[in-house]
Amino acid sequence: MTIRSVLNNLPGAEALCWGLPLALLVGTILAGIAAFHSDVRVRRWAHWPVLLAIAVALSLSLVLAWELTQRTGPVLVVQGYTFLGVSDFQVRWGLYIDSLAAVMLMLVNGIGLLVAIYSVGYMEEDEGYGRYFAVLGLFLFSMSLLVLVDNYFLVYVFWEGVGLCSYLLIGHWYERPAASQAARKAFVVNRIGDTAFFLGLVLLWYHLGSLRYGSVFYLVGQIAPEWITIICLLLFGGACAKSAQFPLHIWLPDAMEGPTPVSALIHAATMVTAGVYLIARSSLMFALSSLASGAVLITGTITALLGAIVAVTQYDLKRVLAYSTISQLGIMFMGLGVLSLAPELAASAAAAVLFHLVSHGLFKALLFLTAGNIMHSTGGLIDMRMLGGLRNQLPYTHVGFVIGGLALAAIPPCAGFYSKDAVLALFPQISGPEKRMIASVFGALFIFIGALTAFYISRAYLLTFWGEARSQAEGHASPHESPWVMLIPVMILALGSVLAGIILEPTGYFRAYIHLSEPFGKPMVSESEHGEGMWIISSVLLAMAGIGIAFWLYAVPRHPIGEVPTRWGILYTLGANKFFIEEIYQLMAVRPIEMLAWLAGWLDRIIDGLVDFVGWLIWWIGRGLRPMQNGQVQFYALAIILALAIFSLVLISRWGG
């Protein structure tokens, strides 16, 4: 299980590694300067440094990814200066590039570039144009380093860094109360998870004396199992907040107040997958604790189910997509949670989940960008009850949405089909009679969630693109197709959503690439057939059924919109109100803490009153000595000097002889 660090092959590799974040940093700083420039024409140029920087970063990540295949020990470790070091708490800058990091880098910068290009069109008339691109660059810088660094401490540093960018971008239109509220919520909820993450890594350091991946993976077996469980649960707490898992998912739907390209990049394709990345990165640790990985499995299942049910009931297109993201992230965690039943599947699970992460990144970004096109062309409309009939008006967007939707619904031959079924195929591989039973239950739930997914995305599609054009009926202007700068990224993503699966999965390229690096390098079970075929066929059939039901309900508007679901009774009420989780939080957490704060405020007055009372008491007792309590500062100064004189006298009397 040794991690080999290779530095000898290519002298430039080290420079390449540092060049990647450096390029993004320079781009960000230039954009930041432009953003604060008083000349509006300069502000309009703020996207150029960022675009160039991302292009450089993307090409460097491609080179690095290729470089990994050329090495014997395919982990590249680069060391830098000490960031923070006191006695045995030492944190050094260092990069750790393995296939996991390389895949994440390509995804982040690839989608980042497309979204940045898209934003040039989308944000065109925005006042905060420069600010937007500066923060976007900062985000890509932080996210790239998050997946690049070689120890948990620096992961935490950039973990909070991407959180900051998310906060700033959600609140981009800060004058809207909803946006500033959503930004605050995202920050505070993420802070809760971050604190858990922080405590987890301090605990890890406490036991191992190091936070570097190499030493942690090497030494983790020495920690007592119950401590491993606690550490893993704390790390998972951090992942829950960042990846919007139940019960910390509440910030993500509100985050849709940010500009739509931001939703595509940060709140669908990249940042929210940081939690998945963290668990996959730590899969060796999670494999040692069936309790912690069991928590991952159950949380993932609850979240996936809950997200899918709520997505069925929403009318805001972006919120449907947000809940869909929550649900899909839940699916990824389900895949990682398989470790609790079969630790030997660690490598396969990481590969499968990462594959779904990539394909989800592609098709969800595609869906969000098409939603952005819709908002752009209708003047900001996003309520599906106000949309409809956009099929003919926005032909390219329509095709993009269809492809993204099919990929999300996991219909072959789209990428989503291959990646989701790679995750599903994990469940039948679990051996042992009881474990097989449990695995079958989760597998069945997985397929059911798939059917719900197919249903809600078809519903969203039909409400938006079919039927009559309701927006014009309401007096809005006729929608027009977006400019090419926005359509080309959509097309590229659409192409990727179709082709990524066919190219990468049946050929086994992706799995082979992930297995290049330790600790993902040893699939301990043979990847033979375990009856996955049955599962996969039923999954596709059920997804088709979901689509069919959606068409039956919504394709021909037989009922007025909004009447269909009322027949579903209590389940609909629960879903439409997001299972009342917000209200429960208000009641159980927010109100009590506010009460506590209020009480503390009052308690403070009482303490202050006591102090005054004691002062008054002394004054009252010392009334006889009133001439001395004259409140004159000179008097007090005199008292100090007098005291010092006594001090000297005491000393003299002691040793004076």
Added chain:
Amino acid sequence: MNILEGLFDRQSLVDWLRISALLTCVAPLGGSLLVAIIGRWQGRWVKWLALTAALLSFAGGCGILAAYRPIAENKRILSDKPVAPMLLGRAELLTLGQGEEARRIEALWGVDGISGVLVWLTSLLTLCSVLISLNSIRERTEEYYLLLLLLAGVAMLVFLAFDVIFFYIFFEFTLVPMFFLIGIWGGPERRYAARKFFIYTLAGSVVGLVSLIAYVVQVRELSHEARLIRSTAQARAETGGESLTSLPELAQIASQLSRHLEDDKSELRAKWERLQKWTFWGLFLAFAIKVPLVPWHTWLPLAHVEAPTAGSVFLAGVLLKLGTYGFLRLGLPLVPHMMAGVGGQVLAVTAVLGIIYGSLCAAAQADVKRLVAYSSIAHMGLCMLGLAAGNSIGLAGSVLEMVNHGLYTGGLFLLVGMIYERYHTRAMQDLGGLARRLPLWSFFMVGISLASIALPGLNGFVSETLCLVGMFRQSVALSVLGASGMILGAWYMITMLRQVVFGPIREPARFPTSQTIKDLDPWEWSAIALPLALCLALGVYPKAFLDLIVPDLEGLAHLYRGLR
């Protein structure tokens, strides 16, 4: 820094250090004197004089750091000398006896990494305070700058004094200029606030003084009784007799006593522990009120709210540090058994209480300045948490937190002052969406707030991490409780930002939007840009300061490793 090392040998480095230290504290003191002399008939020059003095002082502060760096790198860590500054000067006040039997009372001046960074911080905040006052102080300017510069000089002298007498004198003397700064240029309740501040902190430190006297007197006798002949003879040979009030010597005696009596069960040991116990509680009262620790903190929000902006900056940035510095300089070396035992536990628990209670109170405030004042209490709790840990990680975090807190809380008070200057209100319900009206101010506000809630990349994160990690070694539970401050801090600061900086624009009713409220002028701009830039620099490269601080903490950390 290697260039410096190559250019100057050790002696000239010490000379540079001496010149810088002299410049740092003489500039404000001399400036204050000059203001007193020429202020009467050259009133309009006063502020420029003050600015010059502050700039010179800051240059001196930077000089101290630059000259001390090579010294810190080559520092030999002497495990039995917990306080080992680079002594720059001494002045005998009184000599009793002759030759080797001589006992001197003397003033000792020196610099080590800890006092170096704190003097630097003081000089920086002096500069910021003067910059922010240039336009906002319009009445009795000469008296104002006289007091401000006097306060700055005296506060620096506290950090440079390495004998208990002058430490105490200057420690107390800072109260006087601050009293007048609050009492004359303060808000509507300034008299009450100033009096409370003065009497409360004075009452505590008088008790501290009494216990210090008792300690100085008795610890000598104990060391004679314990027959620590070797060390005292050595010390005498070095300095020609005993220095009664020298802090390094007292610390050495205490550490030798502790080691010598470690396994001793005699009466002597009991006596030593009794002495420590009384001294600790005396010092505790003095410094706990100053820090302030909950529940001795109630003078602070009041004093902050009533003080003028520069007064608040100085109060939070420097005067509170006198309390933590006192615990570090006097508490840790002089009463080691108490600080490693019951006393340390009391400090740690009160610190955690301060973090949680201060944060909750901050969340309940409607006035931005009060909010910052309570957040200050929470942050000082964090600082004390690291200090109570007593290991080098916690101590380094604690010292770094003193500096960082000075930077970001000082910055927050500057920013709040700028708002008050414009709108004459600090109530959150009267303000909102200022990002639209004052973009530059908002940029600084967001940046400094993020430093305050310990966002990685900014300075607060580094010290918070070190304090919590240090405490983790001693008590996991207290560290975890302390970490709740991370969440609470984010909650109240981000809520304040949402209210004041973001959201729809809202201004006090008596300020119609037609009236032009201007964004920061260059003076204000430079006053706040400096702290934010340093927050960023120290967040990205904390090693710059850690290299200065840590060598001087190793002795203490070593002492405490032995005691636990």
